[in-house]
Amino acid sequence: MNYDQHFIKDDLVAARIVKYARVSSKYKVIEIGSGNGVITKQLVKKSPVTTIEIDPKLCEELEKLKLPNLKVINKNILSYNIDFDIAVSNLPFNICEPYFNILIKKEFKRCVFCVPISFSNRLTNEQGLLSLIIPLFFKIKVLETIPREAILPIPKTDCAIISVVPQRICSKKNSVIKEIYLQMDKKLKVAIRESYCKVLKLTKKQANERLPKLDYLEKRVYMLNYIEWKQLILQI
Structure with missing residues (x-):
């Protein structure tokens, strides 16, 4: 082997x-x-x-x-x-x-x-x-x-x-992005919503209202390419 x-x-x-x-x-x-x-x-x-x-x-x-x-x-x-x-x-x-x-x-x-x-x-x-x-x-x-x-x-x-x-100290924005990345198998919109709820302590309704305007929210997180991640980070 x-x-x-x-x-x-x-x-x-x-x-x-x-x-x-x-x-x-x-x-x-x-x-x-x-x-x-x-x-x-x-x-x-x-x-x-x-x-x-x-x-x-x-x-x-x-x-x-x-x-x-x-x-x-x-x-x-x-x-x-x-x-x-x-x-x-x-x-x-x-x-x-x-x-x-x-x-x-x-x-x-x-x-x-x-x-x-x-x-x-x-x-x-x-x-x-x-x-x-x-x-x-x-x-x-x-x-x-x-x-x-x-x-x-x-x-x-x-x-x-x-x-x-x-990294011991992390901004709330970076903490949200990290949480999204850790949810590889979930749809992006679900990962964002759950990350908002966990890090920012938002309700599910509040998190849904803050979802970024992206045309690939239905994609699984692991499917995102470099450009899509860059766009996502800018909008979080």
């Missing part, structure tokens, strides 16, 4: 990732995808760690190392629910976006991830849905770039180490 695995081969890069994460024993720390264990070995020096690794062979190899402070769980992080304070990961390239959609529903202190630089650009720079929505939930900071040669197998793009910290 192909797990889209790319491993950090540089111990110094792994050490910097752990340093950025500021892990300690007072926090519940997880690692997503232990891979070859290069980050794991650095993490267990600082704190007890639970690593969630989908590949059973890699789990076996990690168990053989008998590292202190380590619990290994052979699960897919996209379907395995676990609470944490700090998450550290060289995120598998193919789960970057799906995992961020899980992360927006989590309560945590911070995450430090190594991701393709193309994905970090989508979060922070490019005009796209991710760069429009994700900043409502998180403060994203690019900490450094990593040359592709530091990764095995060598990917097509350089990578970036990013920090992800939840």
Whole structure:
């Protein structure tokens, strides 16, 4: 089975990732995808760690190392629910976006991830849905770039180490937009109405009266494109 695995081969890069994460024993720390264990070995020096690794062979190899402070769980992080304070990961390239959609529903202190630089650009720079929505939930900071040669197998793009910290203070408008985004399967008009009721404490009638004048209110939220989201945000 192909797990889209790319491993950090540089111990110094792994050490910097752990340093950025500021892990300690007072926090519940997880690692997503232990891979070859290069980050794991650095993490267990600082704190007890639970690593969630989908590949059973890699789990076996990690168990053989008998590292202190380590619990290994052979699960897919996209379907395995676990609470944490700090998450550290060289995120598998193919789960970057799906995992961020899980992360927006989590309560945590911070995450430090190594991701393709193309994905970090989508979060922070490019005009796209991710760069429009994700900043409502998180403060994203690019900490450094990593040359592709530091990764095995060598990917097509350089990578970036990013920090992800939840937005603690949010305007009422942004809170409404966040609530709408979290209701992906509902029709837009229903998601807006329920978000108004929850955040602004409006009655259902008041919320209906405040619905924006958009011609795609019958669409499901997950079907909205970048332009439609931009129009919606302007009218909320």
